[in-house]
Amino acid sequence: EIVLTQSPGTLSLSPGERATLSCRASQSISSGFLAWYQQKPGQAPRLLIYGASSRATGIPDRFSGSGSGTDFTLTISRLEPEDFAVYYCQQYGSSPRITFGQGTRLEIK
Amino acid sequence: QVQLVQSGAEVKKPGASVKVSCKASGYTFTGYYIHWVRQAPGQGLEWVGWINPNSGGTNYAQKFQGWVTMTRDTSISTAYMELSRLRSDDTAVYYCARDLYPTITMVRGVGVAWGQGTLVTVSS
Numbered sequence A: 001e002i003v004l005t006q007s008p009g010t011l012s013l014s015p016g017e018r019a020t021l022s023c024r025a026s027q028s029i030s031s032g033f034l035a036w037y038q039q040k041p042g043q044a045p046r047l048l049i050y051g052a053s054s055r056a057t058g059i060p061d062r063f064s065g066s067g068s069g070t071d072f073t074l075t076i077s078r079l080e081p082e083d084f085a086v087y088y089c090q091q092y093g094s095s096p097r098i099t100f101g102q103g104t105r106l107e108i109k
Numbered sequence B: 001q002v003q004l005v006q007s008g009a010e011v012k013k014p015g016a017s018v019k020v021s022c023k024a025s026g027y028t029f030t031g032y033y034i035h036w037v038r039q040a041p042g043q044g045l046e047w048v049g050w051i052n053p054n055s056g057g058t059n060y061a062q063k064f065q066g067w068v069t070m071t072r073d074t075s076i077s078t079a080y081m082e083l084s085r086l087r088s089d090d091t092a093v094y095y096c097a098r099d100l101y102p103t104i105t106m107v108r109g110v111g112v113a114w115g116q117g118t119l120v121t122v123s124s
Helices: none
Strands: A004-007 A010-013 A019-025 A034-039 A046-050 A063-068 A071-076 A086-091 A104-108 B003-006 B010-012 B018-025 B032-039 B046-051 B058-060 B068-073 B078-083 B092-102 B111-114 B118-122
Touching: A004 A086, A010 A019, A019 A034, A019 A086, A019 A104, A034 A063, A046 A063, A046 B111, A071 A086, B003 B092, B003 B111, B010 B018, B018 B032, B018 B092, B018 B118, B032 B068, B046 B068, B046 B078, B046 B092, B058 B068, B078 B092
Parallel strands: A010 A104, B010 B118
Antiparallel strands: A004 A019, A019 A071, A034 A046, A034 A086, A063 A071, A086 A104, B003 B018, B018 B078, B032 B046, B032 B092, B046 B058, B068 B078, B092 B111, B092 B118
């Protein structure tokens, strides 16, 4: 099973700042099969990025994904108030053994 | 638009079973895998397994093998997840999610549309 480790656990930033979230895999993820989700309290997760760098439909271009192999990054270029939430990475390269990271909480400083 | 509507909250006693439903609309039900993901209170996301609504084929995370069963009824575009021998640590919100990729592809595992979640509480 591929273990995903997200860092930092909590990120405190202000609106307008740039956020960089990391996801590291215990082994290489084939074909960049990594996704990012955003989750707000009491809501279901929302797909942001798939295939490491492809934005899902309707996702603003301030969200971008990058990386390959074992190291992946989600970048939010300029934080909007609605971006403060928990973010999860997920790998599907070793499907059916799909795994999630433990999450990064992005909070307002 | 794609929509997944799940059944309501459940309260069960330890050792009981629970069956959660997920009704799909807005797309061809048999064309995309349905995944089930759970989230314990205050915790992260955990993948439970998937079902191919076209063939009925399933794949479960190793942790859940032997006590989860996923089925579907194509006549009403509904997927089901049944958990047996419930324990208190099965208390969680259970989500269904439709895959991004069509079943005809070899890629699967991305939840592009999610149900609202079903809270299952296991308590004596």
